[in-house]
Amino acid sequence: MNITMIGAGYVGLVSGACLADFGHRVTCVDLDQSKIDALHAGKMPIYEPGLAELVSANVAAGRLHFSIDLAAGARDAEAIFIAVGTPSRRGDGHADLTYVYQAARDIAAIATRPLVIVTKSTVPVGTGDEVERIFREDAPGVDVQVVSNPEFLREGAAIGDFKRPDRIVIGSEDPRAQGVMREIYRPLYLNQSPILFTGRRTAELTKYAANAFLATKITFINEIADLCEAVGADVKDVARGIGLDNRIGPKFLNAGPGYGGSCFPKDTLALLKTADDNASPMRIVEAVVAVNDSRKRAMGRKILQTLGDEPRGKRVGLLGLTFKPDTDDMRDAPSLAIVQSLLDAGVEVRAYDPEGIEAARALMPDVEYCDSAYAVADGAHAVALITEWNAFRALDLKALGERMTEKRLIDLRNVYDPTEVRRLGFDYVGVGRD
Numbered sequence: 140m141n142i143t144m145i146g147a148g149y150v151g152l153v154s155g156a157c158l159a160d161f162g163h164r165v166t167c168v169d170l171d172q173s174k175i176d177a178l179h180a181g182k183m184p185i186y187e188p189g190l191a192e193l194v195s196a197n198v199a200a201g202r203l204h205f206s207i208d209l210a211a212g213a214r215d216a217e218a219i220f221i222a223v224g225t226p227s228r229r230g231d232g233h234a235d236l237t238y239v240y241q242a243a244r245d246i247a248a249i250a251t252r253p254l255v256i257v258t259k260s261t262v263p264v265g266t267g268d269e270v271e272r273i274f275r276e277d278a279p280g281v282d283v284q285v286v287s288n289p290e291f292l293r294e295g296a297a298i299g300d301f302k303r304p305d306r307i308v309i310g311s312e313d314p315r316a317q318g319v320m321r322e323i324y325r326p327l328y329l330n331q332s333p334i335l336f337t338g339r340r341t342a343e344l345t346k347y348a349a350n351a352f353l354a355t356k357i358t359f360i361n362e363i364a365d366l367c368e369a370v371g372a373d374v375k376d377v378a379r380g381i382g383l384d385n386r387i388g389p390k391f392l393n394a395g396p397g398y399g400g401s402c403f404p405k406d407t408l409a410l411l412k413t414a415d416d417n418a419s420p421m422r423i424v425e426a427v428v429a430v431n432d433s434r435k436r437a438m439g440r441k442i443l444q445t446l447g448d449e450p451r452g453k454r455v456g457l458l459g460l461t462f463k464p465d466t467d468d469m470r471d472a473p474s475l476a477i478v479q480s481l482l483d484a485g486v487e488v489r490a491y492d493p494e495g496i497e498a499a500r501a502l503m504p505d506v507e508y509c510d511s512a513y514a515v516a517d518g519a520h521a522v523a524l525i526t527e528w529n530a531f532r533a534l535d536l537k538a539l540g541e542r543m544t545e546k547r548l549i550d551l552r553n554v555y556d557p558t559e560v561r562r563l564g565f566d567y568v569g570v571g572r573d
């Protein structure tokens with residue numbers, strides 16, 4: 140199958156490389172010449188485990204190509220995926236669809252043969268209808284089917300998620316489009332990954348419902364963690380106790396500093412906008428957004444409280460800045476709010492992150508960046524773990540403590556064993572447990 144992927148960003152690049160790995164011929168088209176040049180030179184624009192290897196293997200096999208020229212890249216395409224960005228629109232929180240519609244117009248301008256257009260970008264309900272209208276107007280007479288096929292990729296685990304998905308959702312009622320999509324995902328079909336064919340609007344909404352539900356699950360356990368602290372219970376045990384119920388499930392019940400990233404914050408807001416536009420309020424999701432926002436700042440206060448009455452002039456070391464491990468992504472990371480509240484209180488902040496320092500430096504110039512986890516402890520009155528990178532799980536805490544002025548560990552991801560940490564002479568503060 141000949142496939143064109145418009146957008147060589149996170150979703151486009153991962154999806155394009157994986158589809159090439161399934162045996163399809165894929166051309167990733169992006170307007171950004173420097174990105175395409177870098178990809179031709181084997182350099183990845185993002186950090187994602189396994190991506191560079193997957194790209195280079197499929198380029199070498201002649202299945203994966205990069206281009207800035209849509210007309211050339213899409214000449215023989217049977218399916219064209221739209222995987223461009225849909226940032227939050229300033230002001231109203233709705234997804235900005237400029238890039239999606241522009242991609243549709245660009246394709247319509249060159250469309251002559253039957254095509255299946257697949258929206259991979261996360262788009263509000265009804266976007267597929269609008270894309271279809273663009274083709275009807277700009278490419279009348281050409282058989283174009285518009286399909287919604289949302290992605291459910293997690294950063295840091297995106298390749299595994301693409302190749303071994305829990306499910307594939309395909310929004311199209313057209314038999315030809317369904318046949319093309321079935322062919323594209325045939326290797327997964329053989330792997331027995333469930334493929335769900337739905338209406339297009341249903342597929343669009345399914346993506347938002349999934350992310351809003353997961354954001355709710357996290358926020359729920361975070362509030363339970365607060366209550367655990369108030370009543371002297373342990374949130375890890377509560378999470379296990381409820382998670383073993385099959386109806387609840389054990390995943391996404393890790394209490395922490397609040398969710399961040401490129402999806403949950405943006406998608407929950409966009410869902411609220413859709414709900415509002417359709418006079419069908421989602422009060423649960425409204426509460427989730429508000430609770431998560433205030434939680435990030437509350438985590439800054441939690442660290443400050445350990446420093447006593449006069450935090451001004453004290454030094455805090457931060458382990459991890461990205462919104463989660465195995466990514467260099469700082470978008471909506473809880474660390475941004477935490478650092479701000481520390482700086483506002485006059486605290487000196489030093490930080491280390493395995494991949495995120497470059498992005499963090501641009502957003503938080505007043506932080507002193509260190510070149511190792513141990514260096515953040517030098518002269519510190521407290522060290523706080525914000526992102527649970529594996530490298531931090533195996534730290535030599537004794538060595539860390541020896542570099543500190545006062546031995547305090549605030550573990551915002553509950554990765555350390557409180558008894559063990561206290562045995563080493565630290566004051567230990569976790570989330571939702573003693």
Ligand code: UDX
Binds near residue numbers: 294357395401
């Ligand atoms: C998410 C969805 O998982 C994915 O299906 C969708 O396509 C895009 O959004 P991603 O943002 O990459 O993926 O990360 P994810 O692993 O889901 O984590 C999101 C945020 O929730 C992170 O800030 C993470 O730290 C937080 N989280 C997650 C928790 O605080 N506790 C948990 O138990 C799980």
